[in-house]
Amino acid sequence: MxxxxxxxxxxxxxxxxxxxxxxxxxxxxxxxxxxxxxxxxxxxxxxxxxxxxxxxxxxxxxxxxxxxxxxVDGLERLLSVCFANERLRLTAAQTAEVVLMLSRPEYGINLIESVEELSQPNRSALERVYGLKDLSPQLVKLDENDYKLTFWTFHLRRGTLKRWLVYIPAGGGRIRISEDVAIELSQLQQEEA
Amino acid sequence: MVDITNFSFFGSVDSEALAEEAKNLQEALQSAGAAIAVPTSPQRPSVVDSDAVLGKQETPQESEGVLSETQKATQGSEPQTKSPEARFLRPQRGFEATAMREQLSKLLTQQRPQTGSAEPRVRQQADVEPQSFSRLGLQQQRIQLQQPSKFERAPKETPDKGLASQQRLQASGAEPQTHQQTNVGLQTFSQPSLQQQGQVQTLDLQQQGRAERALKETPDKGLLMSQQLGSRNASGLVEKGRLTPIDSDEKPRGQATFSGDKAQIRAALQHMFPQFSLLPAQSQSLIVDVYLSLPRLPLEAGIVLINFVETAQLGAADKQLFLKLLGNLILSPRYADPLDTRLKELVEQLARGVLELRVTREGPSRAEPATIVLNLNDAQLQMAINLALQGDTQPLVTMLLAFSRSVSESQAQDVLWQSLESIPDFRTLGEVKTQVYRAVKAFPETDVGKVVEYAALPSKSFLKALPSDRAAELRLLASLTLEAKKQSSATSFASSDDKAGSVPTSSSTEAALAATVIERIASGNIPLKIYKAADGRKVSSEGKQVALNVADPSVKRSLEGDCKLAASAVARFAPSAMKYVDVRAEKLQSRPSFRRLDAQTSRTITSILDDYPDVDPDLLAKFAESQDFCRGDSSRREKAHAIRFIASVLHQVSSDPKRMDMAYQAILRLINGDIQFTGFMREAAGLVADGSGIAIDPKYLDSEQENAVQIVAEVTQALQERPSTPWGGTIAMFATDYRAAYAEEFFRTNAKPCVSYMKQVLDMLVSSRPSSTYAQLRHTYATDPDFARIVDYIRSELDEERVVEPEELRQMLLEIIGKSPNITSSEMYEQPWLLDVASPFPDATAVVAAVAAKPELSRLNADEQAVIVNMVRKYGCNVDDFCRFVSVRPFLEHEEKKLLLRVFGTLSALMKEYSLAADIISGLLSGRTKVEVVQQSELLFDGKVLRFGREQTAAVDDWMFVLAEEIRNAS
Missing domain, CATH: 3.30.200 (Phosphorylase Kinase; domain 1)
Incomplete structure (x- = not known):
């Protein structure tokens, strides 16, 4: 306590x-x-x-x-520690959580771990239009020092699904975070309707 | 040939019907033995430019088409000249045919949504290049199937011969399956019947024959026609004027024909990428050369090369070298690696100009905050480049990725970058950051704040512009700002020297003009437009905007250099744009609502109305003079953006009465000052309303539909959370976001939210993820049994296919006030959450439309308006009577307006039945009758004064009956 x-x-x-x-x-x-x-x-x-x-x-x-x-480098330091220490090993989803927590995301977004978390109309629209079935976070080791993390977030009220791309230099250096895809699910559904 | 001119992938076609039709056509074609050769683009022409070959190449023999052999076999002894076009006519080889089949089956089986909109729903960050998620990718694949169609015929054939040639091909039976499938694919999109298809083919060939004849007669004209044929499907390819001759750098004009691998590649690129045609001939040739030297380079990669050739500020030789390197990098397996996309991203960033590539011959190769600098004299780099040109890209990729990694480190150490990072607006800029950085670095004495603000509060055209155009616009703005600053300081220096400076000198006039121009541009009244078109113009003034055509080499050169020429051209053309705005602003100034506004604000509104003509100017004027708006210390651009936001919302809902009602009601409260407008948000992106009022997030200005949804929900929220409202505890957050999500979906879909949507809302509100925005709600859910009970109840109702409405939630929350430590007071829950009163929903829509359309009623506050809505809705009162009544003196002077409206509404409802009610109303409207609220419980009317009891009006329905009774008695 x-x-x-x-x-x-x-x-x-x-x-x-x-x-x-x-x-x-x-x-x-x-x-x-x-x-x-x-x-x-x-x-x-x-x-x-x-x-x-x-x-x-x-x-x-x-x-x-x-x-x-x-x-400035809180996220980098934490991830370096986690990647270097077996005891602190994080899964892809947990790494995505850490990235979101320390990179000050906008109000209203939620990490998506599975497409099941979206409503049925959204799911079917995603699959039909973009062939997207898997929205789970992916952490890939690119080479000795570099990891790539991909994950999706959903903005609850705007209905926007975003894909985030994070390059993590585990041996030090700056993390690069970008949002490379955004899908307006609300608009998609409306058009379909 | 099937005409795909009108094909739109996003068009409203029925995919099932198309699939069926395609199947029928396939069968019909098989039975008819019709096989029309349509080559595929992955198969490049086999003629290899020996000068250009640097990588692994197919030999001409290897790449020679099967169809050429088939033709030879079919035609026997007939002498046959093997032209490049003939090679291009070959059918697909094994893997290509398979790929085509797969593609076709994918196209046929994939049930695409039938939408009428051409708006892609996937937004790639500032990129138009097709990606795997983008349906554009598929669209381009389809176009790729068809792209060589315009030039595939043998050039010397007459139309008849063309047909004969086709018949020969059909007779040869060369891989009919492949052709049929390809044709079915084409047929699927254009939907003509088989017969129609034949007609189109004939016409097409005849047209081509005519073009060829014309070509022989008048080479210039023919050249133009060949371009037009080749680019027929690229809508918007050329706005005006003549096209650049395609073969001008290769052949004598008189001998230009449809033939030539270069021409075919050029045509294919023009067909797929309209912007290709707008490149200078030299740049076009550079790209075509890359394709000739790398026959396996996919046509889709053309956009990368086009972007690169436009954005790269390199000499011609360096540009050629790096184009080839880019081509080789694109062909490398690393580029296509689905897991490691670093190379792909880097190549795209270089192509889009997010990262600049600079070449030197001295100093170390290095990464700068927005640039990768490569020293071509570096032995290691030279070796990597040589290997890359021979097909081994690994060393070069490793080097480039290392530099790319160092960019962010270099940003952290760069003083200018760090000083920009200290500006909140800059931090939200995304990939525009590097462009702002470069603009500021190029003009270090410019007004940095203005440049950052220009990018942070972007105009519509800026948002949609290509990265290279955006960079040019920022540089121009930086240059203009700097120039204005210089002139202003020079003038002040001169005037301080010249004490008798009462007569304005030419320099001071120029300085004043420059300051005005930059002020107008920076505030957004006169937007800059950077565009490319072969219209022969350099700089022009179109209405309120000044347009610069970067297709003109001198303009482009200037914008890439010191911008002086472009800046002086803008200064020259800006006055006519200013005049355009001023004339219209003067007209608006004659309106009473505009008289109190300053000239600048009037001009801003004028400029905005040009973009959003369906908006009531008086409404915008009212917002512009509202207390909150005027009080803020926001910049002119920020204020203009706020008005633009309001205008965009009103404009887009203007044709939809239902939405108009809700948006209008919401905006009215903002305009009336019921809710404070707190300006633009800086860092708390996405936040629109909070306890202190409403702020607008400039990032969302591009999504007008979503803006309207937001404003309706947030105004409803802000009405509950006035500035004085204390923190309601975490449960209040849950409640308000639940209500807002409900209201927004209601507004979006015009229907009550469905169960699956609200389930999704509930799951996310009490998500167990620590990173969730609502993470504290999970904590509350876990620790507060009263709150948990409410959440569980909502969930159980959803399981039973029922959505708990916000009002029901409010009632439940009222019950736990005082019991739960997480809900501190009832203040936020005192007013009902029946959204159809505060923000009317369909049952009240028509009424609200009628009320909202009356400007007289906009003077009333929300509660008074709600009374009118209720009276009209429930008792069928006449809205026009209310309009007249709210303008008469007895009403204006009365303190208890709400009460008075209720009485008046009731009288209005009874008017048809009782003449006394009509008499009283007539007296009230003419001002003859005065009104008094007294303590008695009966209605008293002596012909001059209407007296009624306060208690009688406590409940609307009761009052109605009491008054009816009183009137009956009095009558």
Whole structure:
């Protein structure tokens, strides 16, 4: 319990230094990670009360060290540690979660692990039009130092499905993140209708 | 030949019917033995330019077509000259035929959606190149099947001979299966009957014959016609004017014919990529040479080469070298690797100009923030290039990928890049970042903020422009801004020297003009348009915009260089565009609503109305003078963007009354100041409304449909969350997003959301993923039993195929206030969430349409408008009576307007039945009758004063009956 409080305090400091708002205007909640995650990793969700929770940040603690979305190389450092350490090995989906948490994504997007998470009309439209059946995150080792992560997110209210492409130089260096495909499912369905 | 001119892949065709028809045609063709040769594009012409050959090549013998052999065999002793065209007429070899069959079966079996829109739904980031996900890819494959069709006939044949040639081919029976399948494929898309197909073929050949005859008579004319034939299917290929002669650099004009591998490749590229025709002849030749030297290079790769040749700022020789290298890289197995797409991305980035390729002969090869610099004297690089040209691309790929990796590191160390990164707008720019960086680097003294803002709040044309055009536009803007800055400082320097500077000098006039031009351009009143067309123009003023044609070499050179020529041309043409806007703005100024606006805002609205003519100008004027809008310290461009946003929403729904009602109601609240407009968002992308009002995300300006959906939902939300509303706890987030998702889907589809959609919404709202935007809701769900009960209930209802409506959710939430620590007060839940009142849905649509169309009623606040909507909806009151009533003095001076509207509505409803009600209304409308609210419980009307009790109007329905009774008694 004391550790959680210490970690929340560290996050509060980080927020007050970087977010431009008073740290006490944030609610900071520990997130319950599924058991499949490495034990050494903890996640926190901070949401700004005076903006009705629409502004939020996520933080990760790994072996007691804070990895923040405000840090220029927080994501790189965390992934380097995870790739270098068997104990902290992440699956493709978990790596995608970490990328999303520390790269400050836009409000309303959700990682998609399976096409089953989309509604039936969306699924059938995707398959019929684009032949897309598999939306699971993929982590590929390109060569000794480079990994490529591909995953999809869905914007709940806009109905936009996006594919993200992340190049991770595990031996150090900057991560390159891009959104290379966007499908407007709401528009697709409307046109079909 | 089947005419595919009118074929549209996205057109509304019935794929099942087409499949059936294709099958029938296939059978018919088989029975008729009709086999018309249609060569495929992957098979390049076999003539090899010996100068250009650097990689592995097919020998002419190897690549010689089967059909040529067949022709020889069929024609026996008939002397046959083996022309390149004849080789091009060969049928497919084994693997190609198989591929064709597969492709065809794919096309036939794949049940494509029948949509009428030509808008591709996959948005590749700033790229038009077909990708595996894009249906454009398939479209191009199909075109590829057909592309050589215009030039495949033997050039010297007359039309009759052409037909005879076809008959010979049919008689030869050379691989009829392949031909039939190909033809069926063609037939499938154009849908003519078999007979029609024959007619089209005949016409086509006759046309070709005429063209050839004309060619012999008048070479120039013939040349033009050959182009037109070749590019007939490329709609929009040439806007105006004459085309560049295709063979001008190869053959004497008088001898130009349809023949020649180069001409065929050129025609195929023109056919597939309209922009190819707009390249300078030299660039076209460079690309064609690459195809000649790399016969296996797929035609689809043409777009990469075209983009590269346009964006690369290299000398001719270097350009030629790198085009060939790009071709070799595209052919390398690494490029096609579906898992490791780094090379493909790098090649595309280089082609689109996201990363610039620069060549030097000294210094180290290196990566810069937006550039890869290669030293061609570097021995290691030379070796890699030589190997790549011979087909071994691995060393070059390794080097390029290493440089590509270093780009981001170089950005982290670059001072200018880091200073740009400190501007929030810059961080949201995506791949335009490098273009902004280059523009600012080229003109270091320019106003950086203006350039960044220009890209961050983009115009429609900027969003749609090709990357190279976008880069040119940014450079031009940087140059113009710099020029204006220089002139302004020079003028101020001169005027400080010249104390008697009361008479404006020519330099000060120029400076003022330059400042005005840049102000107008930066604010978006006068948009810049960079385009390519063979219209013979360099710079022109079209209406409100200044257009620069980069197909003109001098304009292109200027934009790639110091931009001085282009900037002075813009300065020369801008006044006429300004005049265009000013004249229209003056007309608008005569409207009462525009009188209070400053001239700049009037011009902005004028310019916007040019794009969105269906919008009521008064509404925009009202928004522009609203308190929130005026108060902000936003820039002119930002403000113009906000008005443009409102205009775009209103314009797109103007033809759809239902949507218009909802959008209008939502925007009206924004305009009336019921909801604060907080300006444009910077970093919190995607966020539109929050507790303090509504902000607009400029990134979504390109999606007008989605803007309308957003504004309806967000206004509804903002109405609940006024600036004073305290944080309602995490459950409030769940509730508002549930309601917003429901409302948006309602607006999109014009129907209540279906169960599967709301299931998806619920799953995502309480997703167990830590990265979820709503991750805290999962925490609340796990720790708060009251909230969990509500979520479980909604889920169980969805399992029973019923969607819980927002109002029902609100009722449930009211029950747990005080019990759950995660829902702090009832303030957000006090007003009903019956969305058809605040934001009317179909049952109230007609009424709201009638109410919304009345400008008099727009002065009322939301509650007062809601009363009118209810009265008209429920009791059939006359909207026009309300319009007159809200303008009379007794109403305007009365404090309890809502109450008064209710009474008036009731009287209006009773008017048909009771003459007294009609008399009272007549008195109220003429101003003869005054109104008093008293404590008595009965209605009193003495001919001059209407007195009624406050309590009587507590409930609308009760009041109606009470008043009816009073009137009956009084009558």
């Amino acid at each position: 004391q550790q959680i409080e210490r970690e929340i305090e560290a996050i509060r400091d980080e927020l007050s230094r970087n977010s431009g708002a008073k740290a006490d205007s944030y609610d900071i909640l520990p997130l319950e990670l599924p058991e499949t995650w490495p034990q050494a990793i903890k996640a926190y969700h901070a949401l700004r009360r005076d903006r009705h929770g629409r502004i939020f940040f996520q933080f990760i603690f790994c072996d007691g060290l804070l990895y923040s979305p405000f840090s």
